[in-house]
Amino acid sequence: MKNINIKDLARELNLSVGTISKAFHDSYEISEDTKNRVLETARRLNYVPNPYASSLRGRRSKNIAVVIPEVADSFFSLAINGIESVAKEKGYHVLICLTHESFENEKTILQEFQGGRVDGVLMSVSRETSESAHILNLMGNGVPLVFFDRVLDEIDTAKITTDDFESGYKATEHLIQQGCDNIGFLGISECLSISNRRLEGYQKALNDYHVRYDSQQIINCTNDAVQNDILIRELLQGPNRPNGIVATVEKLTTPVYRASEALGLNIPADLKFVCFSNLETASILNPSLTTITQPAFEMGKIAATLLFKSLEKNDFNLSKESQVVPSRFIMRGSTI
Amino acid sequence: MKNINIKDLARELNLSVGTISKAFHDSYEISEDTKNRVLETARRLNYVPNPYASSLRGRRSKNIAVVIPEVADSFFSLAINGIESVAKEKGYHVLICLTHESFENEKTILQEFQGGRVDGVLMSVSRETSESAHILNLMGNGVPLVFFDRVLDEIDTAKITTDDFESGYKATEHLIQQGCDNIGFLGISECLSISNRRLEGYQKALNDYHVRYDSQQIINCTNDAVQNDILIRELLQGPNRPNGIVATVEKLTTPVYRASEALGLNIPADLKFVCFSNLETASILNPSLTTITQPAFEMGKIAATLLFKSLEKNDFNLSKESQVVPSRFIMRGSTI
Structure with missing residues (x-):
């Protein structure tokens, strides 16, 4: 496929290159309507903004930003260490900005970065x-961006992910092999790439092993701990209580253990539990926790290395550099 | 005590106010010798730079920074949430910068902030x-700063801390009351205010209860996990093995549990263990962990509230606003 440049985009939209550029820079001279048209067409044609097109501001802040939902999850704190290990070598500072899982926060944070x-x-x-x-918008403003872990598929840049589908499959297959025939799935969002791929792996494993799939057993957890406690308790005391659970995020560990204890359910005898987790304490929990452990440090390191390559070389094409780094499955006491 | 202003400082040093100001701004026009003289005298006279003295740059970045050693520790991730809860209300962004426990990193990060x-x-x-x-230097450049948790006593600004001495005392007293007569102490640094105060509390409790104090039982853990594993193993397999341990930082939990398991020591029968920790998993560890739990969210929230007050009111005196917020002692299975 031919790479679309800003001239192609201008031709397609019947606008001048200057107008397109202003639209990407979110200029007040351009109407919201036009901005939206430009962005939609850019998306449709798979236009990759050239970060070096806007040379005005130079590239001299010597800062890179890490924009993530939270730091309480060990995955992110380890990934930050991987990122900083590269940035330090390059003499760069790392600014960490948290969205707290809010799209509005994410937008205002990225807007801030347009000023160089x-x-x-x-x-x-x-x-x-x-x-x-x-x-x-940000990329159109000349700021290169690399995704790690949670990505937006439609944006054409480097994405450093782990094998979410295979890991979801492996976790579910393991529970089936341990005798579970009614397996719950705790997701985090219907939007999120990682949650959906893990869910697809789960569904494929159920299908391959002819285990009944029941959409009632799929819970979309929220960003609110109290609400999650309620959802998990409801699942565990319902008439159709699962005997196995796959959870897609580390923070669901404590609620599952505590709800099980409160309801008199023994892990692993009554309920087998696998969690996607980088928790350092996984091995000393009661019982120790079977995990899918992501290569967090390595993912951060690879993502940062690619970002710096694109900062150093004008012709480096980030969109050809996506990588999938496999997770490790670590069997422990919560499933055996 | 009279407040020292920049004129007093100039008089004391026999330098012009302009020179002093340039020294604080780390100007290339001023020799290193003079800068050092100015800083030493400022410290000795307890000079508090007035953040509003330098009005040149204005106060319009709408960013505040959180400079901390790491985010892997739950204390810091909870404190960040407290800080962000205030910043969000004020329409400010929070940039998180990690020192990774390095003084050099800390210096370069603060230097970065002098540019507004x-x-x-x-x-x-x-x-x-x-x-x-x-x-x-930073404060002299007109950037107000509030400490939380780990502070430098000699700097005259608001310090939001917890009752480290009392908590160290309480943890040790509890171990003594549970029958321990040989209690180890795992510190993190001889420089750190929090580690020293916790140690003083430990020493006072030993003294009050006439339990033998042995400096061999005080271990200064490092920033290197492998090295910490070795130090903890040496302590637990030495001829003078403690039957109780107070640890001052959350990340020492897993190494202590794992070393005990490897050496065939049962917690709490052979070794009772209290840790300063905000670990969410403390209650589901094997055994559940007795903790001193710091008011992390609250400390972050108070520190941020004070910082914004000083940004909003020119005459707000941060140095009069220090607060001590008490920690909670939570007894669990690792000591009873």
Whole structure:
């Protein structure tokens, strides 16, 4: 496929290159309507903004930003360490900005970066993010961006992910092999790439092993701990209580253990439990926790290395650099 | 005590006010010798730079920075949430910068902030930090700073801490009451205010209860996990093995549990263990962990509230606003 440049885009839209450029820069001279038309067409044609097109501001902040939902999850704190290990070598500072899983926060954070405050961005999208205009805007402003872990598929840049589908499959297959025939799935968002791929792996494993699939057993957890406690308790005391659970995010561990204890359910005898988790304490929990452990440090390191390559070489094409780094399955006491 | 202003400082040093100001701004026009003389005298006379003295740059970045050693510790991730809860209301962005416990990193991060990149700083110093020139420099440049948790006593600004001495005392007293007569102490740094105060509480409790104090039982853990594993194993397999341990930082939990397991020591029968920790998993560990739990969210919230007050009111005196917020002692299975 031919690469679309800004001239092609201008021709397609019957607008001048200057107008397109102003639209990407979110200029007040351009109407919202036109901006939206430009962004939609850019998306449709798979236009990759050239970060070096806007040379005005230079590239001298010596800062990169990491935009992530939270730091309480060990995945992110380990990924930050991987990112900083590269940035330090390059003499760059790392600014960490948290979206707290809010799309609105994510938008205002990226808007801030248009002023040349940072030279590049590493990002894992919020659970609410399903649109991409704010990201295309930033890239159109000459700030390169690399995704890690949680990505937006439609944006053409490097995406460093782990094998979410295979891991979801492996976790579910393991529970089936341990005798579970009614397996619950705790997701985090219907928008999120990682949650959906893990869910697809789960569904494929159920199908391959002829285990009944029941959409009632799929819970979309929220960003509110109290609400999650209620959802998990409801699942575990309902008439159709699962005997196995796959959870897609580390913070669901404590609620599942505590609800099981409160309801007199023994893990693993009554309920087998696998969690996607980088928790350091997984091995000393009661019982120790079977995990899908993501290569967090490595993912951060690869994402940062690619970002710096694109900062150093004008012709480096980030969109050809996506990588999938496999997770590790670690069997422990919560399933055996 | 009379407040020292920049004129008093100039008189004392026999320098012009302009020279002093340039020294605080780290100007290339001023020799290193003079800068050092100015900073030393400022410290000795307890000079508090007036953040509003330098009005040149204005106060319009709408960013505050949080400078902390790491985010892997739950204390810091909870404190960040407290800080962001205030910043969001004020329409401010929070930039998080990690020192990774390095004094050099801390210095370069603060230097970055002198250009007006942030309007104020919330800070917990690194384990290596014992000097204050980099902080005085920043404050002299008109950027107000509030400490939380780990502070430098000699700097005259608001310090939001917890009752480290009392908590160290309480943890130790509890172990003594549970029958321990040989109690180890795992510290993190001889420079750090929090580690020293917790140690003093430990020593006072031993003294009050006439339990033998043995400096061999005080271990200063490092920033290197492998090295910490070795130190903890040595302590637990030495001839003078403690039957109780107070640890001052959350990340020592897993190494203590794993070393005990490897050496065939049962917690709590052979070894009772209390840890300063905000770990969410404390209650589901094997055994559940007795903790001193810090008011992390609240400390972050108070520190941020004070910082914004000083940004909003020119005459707000941060140095009169220090607060001590008590920690909670939570007894669980690792000591009973």
